[in-house]
Amino acid sequence: MSQSIYRTGLALLIGFVIIALALPYWQVIRANDLVGDPRYNRYRLNEIENSSERGRILDRNGVVLASTEMTPNGARRTYSMPALAHVTGFHSAIFGDSDIEKAFAPYLQGQEGADPFKAMFDRLLHRPTVGSDVVLTIDSKLQAVAEEAMGSSKGAAVVIQPKTGEILALVSHPYFDPNTMEKDWDKLKNDPGTPMVNRATQGLYVPGSTFKTVILAAALDSGVTNPDEIFDFKMETDSYGRAYHLESFNGYEIYCANHGMTSPGRAQLRLADVFAQSCNIAFARLGVRLGSQRLIEYAKRFGFETQIPLEIPDLPSQLSLKPGFLNDNAAVAATSFGQGQLQASPLQLAMVAATIARGGIAPQPFLVSEIRTGKYSTTVGQPKQWHEVVSPTTAREVADMMVHAVDTGWAKGAQVSGVRVAGKTGTAEILPGETPHGWFIGFAPEDDPQVAVAVIKEYAGPGSTEAVPVGKAIIQAALGK
Amino acid sequence: MSMRFLSKAYKNQFQGKGHPDYALMGIIAILLVLGVDMVYSASFVIAHNSPLYHSDTYFLVRQMLWVGIGVVTMLVLMQVDYHKYQRFTVPGMVVIILLLFVVIATRLGHSAYGAQRWLSLGPLPAIQPSEFAKLVLILYLSNWLSRRGERLKDLSNGTIPFAIMLGLITGLVLMQPDLGSAFVIALSAVCLFFIAGADLKHFIAGGIAGTIALVMLALTEAYRSQRIAAFLDPEQDPLGVGWHIIQSNIALGSGGIFGLGLGASRQKFYYLPSAHTDAIFAVIGEELGLLGTMAVIGLFALLAYRGYKATMKAPDSFGMLLAAGITSWITFQALLNIAVVTSTVPFTGITLPFVSYGGSSMLVSFAAIGILLNVSRHQVGFVPEKNRNKGAEPAIKSVRARSAHLSQAE
Structure with missing residues (x-):
């Protein structure tokens, strides 16, 4: 009897291994395509806006090109050098994001950053995330x-x-x-x-x-x-x-x-x-x-x-x-x-x-x-x-x-x-x-x-x-x- | 050898007065904490928006109530010597068959999701007889198989009666219709039959027959063949049968490694069907990420390990079969639920034990664990802490020596 119990246990172990392999497949390997699926449009912009302070965009010498101020009417994004509009792009709740604001949104919003554990704990504990700063190669003086x-x-x-x-x-x-x-x-x-x-x-x-x-x-x-x-x-x-x-x-x-x-x-x-x-x-x-x-x-x-x-x-x-x-x-x-x-x-x-x-x-x-x-x-x-x-x-x-x-x-x-x-x-x-x-x-x-x-x-x-x-x-x- | 030569400690074990498996209780406790949290998180949207439920905490309160009833049931059954069930297995089986018939045959059945699985009796909460059938069948088969002994290998005394009983119960559960539960019941029963020492030729022939039956079942019912088609290619009907699959994949994928955070699931906002019941594992994946899902798998694997450990140490074949049946059933049901959510097998509705919302499922799972814990109190080979240094030998050294010993002791 004990031998057949071992065998049953072994069969179940194989089952555990299969699902333990299926999970990283969906949650790591396929994660990016699934989040990128056009049907996955669950991000509530207001929620992200209010729970995170969007990061800044800086030039190569640290000059602030884009930053977010919190006002009583909500967050407001300001751009110090409008002439760089085609590089920084815009960030708008109505029209979406463009250029660097779009390409680096996960960093600016704080979903990804230079410190992976911080993002994880922020998310787990529901702390307002502070977005990362994006540093450009642009020299604002030039x-x-x-x-x-x-x-x-x-x-x-x-x-x-x-x-x-x-x-x-x-x-x-x-x-x-x-x-x-x-x-x-x-x-x-x-x-x-x-x-x-x-x-x-x-x-x-x-x-x-x-x-x-x-x-x-x-x-x-x-x-x-x-x-x-x-x-x-x-x-x-x-x-x-x-x-x-x-x-x-x-x-x-x-x-x-x-x-x-x-x-x-x-x-x-x-x-x-x-x-x-x-x-x-x-x-x-x-x-x-x-x-x-x-x-x-x-x-x-x-x-x-x-x-x-x-x-x-x-x-x-x-x-x-x-x-x-x-x-x-x-x-x-x-x-x-x-x-x-x-x-x-x-x-x-x-x-x-x-x-x-x-x-x-x-x-x-x-x-x-x-x-x-x-x-x-x-x-x-x-x-x-x-x-x-x-x-x-x-x-x-x-x-x-x-x-x-x-x-x-x-x-x-x-x-x-x-x-x-x-x-x-x-x-x-x-x-x-x-x-x-x-x-x-x-x-x-x-x-x-x-x-x-x-x-x-x-x-x-x-x-x-x-x-x-x-x-x-x-x-x-x-x-x- | 007679009982009076045995040490007091051994007698305690034999009579079921040893300590229960605390590790197993710990595992269940962690699953419960996680489950109640996740049920609340996954259900408050539906509870808030539907006029049926009045309150955000509708499901949370009910789940906690069932957990309370379940814990009490477990603590009581933990004290009841499992040998006492032997007498009630046949009447229990009769009652469950009647209840299953009632659900199918009468208008008492209150239908949900196109199925008639619930039974309402007056003011009592609606119950799902197919959930209770799992435990009753395991009790019945453990008793029956342990009494068959060597006759089990005989076709007319072993395999055929077993196949008839199993066919009857799974047939009735299938007619609820509840393919997921029928599958879990059939597999747990077959596990028991195998462990009890079935003839391997009969066993394989039965396995083939079962597989054919499963294929037939899948092909004859339109919704089942659609689910298989959707499993193979969910994009063929993304808004219909493929919906479940696509939405649970998205939930797992958007959770990534670390998850979106407790309560932060977006899929529970009407995207993921049955978020607080059958699909709760997808919500765990979305909110707690790969770390959370792996932890749940780990907990069930530990549960299986502790369950089989209790099985190996059980003092007689009834106890062994009972413990093995309960462990296999709970583990198998968890595996099937997770396999469905991860698109490893075609969709079928089944709850995740101790985690999903559901009164009948919770109560039955607790009752089963209570019985398993009682079996764990009857360990063979146990030496109390205080005697170990005195070089005391375990009363019985090996599992194999046990049956011989028991026949003499009786």
Whole structure:
């Protein structure tokens, strides 16, 4: 009899083991999907609002960007720098959360934090939880400088520390005031200036000549050109007396007057000069030599067609709107000088500058560095390489030519005395008769990069006069010059 | 050997005057504290909102009342020598069969959730005869099996009468209809039959027949086959039969490791059906997390361990079978309840002993534990503390020597 009792006990033990395994499956492994199930919308916002003090959002130097005050009418969230609305996002009982307020809500609300036991005891004992603070990589002083330099123009600026990937400033103009957003919602939503759109990460623009940096890097890295190549042009004079060159690519005629020449005749320019002068024909030639396959491959390595990993929403930049567009050499030629069907975000172009600055390896950009709970802190974002794009040699050659563009070319306006600044301008044509977008991308100092930028001013005019001064102001402020 | 040569201490054990298993009482006490807490937490929403109940504490008060009645029952039955039940097992069985018939046959049955499991008799609280059937059948079978001895291995003297009795009771419980209880009753009875020394060939053949019967039952009743389909893929009918499963999974998942905190369940707000009865374990998972659910499993595992320990030390085969039957039943019912909540087996309504809300279930579980505690007072091989240093030998050394000894002592 005793043996059969042992056996019965053993059978029941197996039952216990099975359910003891089923529980961690539901409560640990599947917990996140179950809480994320759209049917699980049991969070009563008021309950959480009243039982927790939402954490603050701080800049890299501890400046408070968002904090919650308790008033007799309930909790009120205040934002000290509305210009950062597109980074901090908003926190609203009516419209929900956005950006960092949304992505880090569990930390800000205190459900998760740097001290796991505190959250557990708070929950078990029903103590009001104090949310954790979220520390950003943003430098609010640099942000203010970039903001001021942009003036009232529409557009965006992205500033990255190229060695680490930290985003130091993120400007999107116009912006909204998250302090009064609930009241202004209808007005903001119908505003033709679209202040609720984050242009820095979700604005897609024709990149213009800044894209030549991508083509230059691809052409050098794949060996279809070298820094000593001489480009030959036969210049003519048009009815206005300007020296120009005309060349046809599969029936697509490109007119180019960007050679720094004033008289007709034979022109011979080095690769560095065609880049500094931003010659469309030279880049169309390079693009055709590369061929659509390699062009697409290199652009993708720089981040085109993929979503760049970031804590706030961003859109992938695009090489073409229709599939198969680049099968035609005319389209390849147009794409190579930054037109065609290209669509790029300011974040993407800042990443191009940061990748060249970092020696051909793209850093992974991030906005949040750590979470602070009382005296504890946890590192959330840290310097990481995203992926390799071009060889270090290629990156060095491209960087030299970007310095050349600032020293002698269209990007002259970005010169800062005593610093080797690398840059490239862009003037993106939209439709005939419309004022083009002005672009600037660059980094400095060339020998020890501390800052990489991308600036766009929408419908403002040439990059050299519109965007370059903003880029220069940001570089100066970042380097303390 | 006769009784007068045995030590006084041994005689105390034999007569059921030793101390009861305090560890077992402790386990039950912890389960009760947890259960009453959780019943209140899981039921106050329904109690508050429904005009039927008037008060937030409607279920809490009733549960505490039943716990009080249950504790008294347990303390009384703990004192009653379990051998005294032997005489009443047959009349008890007759009464329970009648009650089960009454529920099915008469309009006295007051239906809830589409089933007729309750029986209202005048001003008395409604009772659920299928709960009482569990204990009565275990008492009956323990007595019957212990008297069969070797004849048990015989087909016509052992297996067939057993199968008829089991078929009758489970059939009646199934007609309540209460598949969960029928399953628990059948499994506990089969456990007893196995422990009592059934013929292995008959046992396996019976197991196969039982499985076939279960499959037939599941397929013939539309709601049962729907539950099986929902178990396999709850998303097919997420608002219908899949609802229970999805909501209890969400409850467990949202509790995570540490839980949302006592009283903080969100699933009890009409999302989780039967939150304070059959699904109480899901609320424990949501409020107390993996730590809480693992603790409950641990408590039931300890209960099983202490129960089987008392079984091994029981002085005669009736006591052994009684203790084994009660332990297997309570453990099996807890396992089945938790397996349903964790979607390990298809849905069936069954309470979690000592934790779920429910008067009949609470009272019967307490009565059973009272009997088990009395069995634990009749330990063999016990040496009182004061005699241990004097090198006193235990009166009977092994379990195997016991039956021989008992036949001589009688």
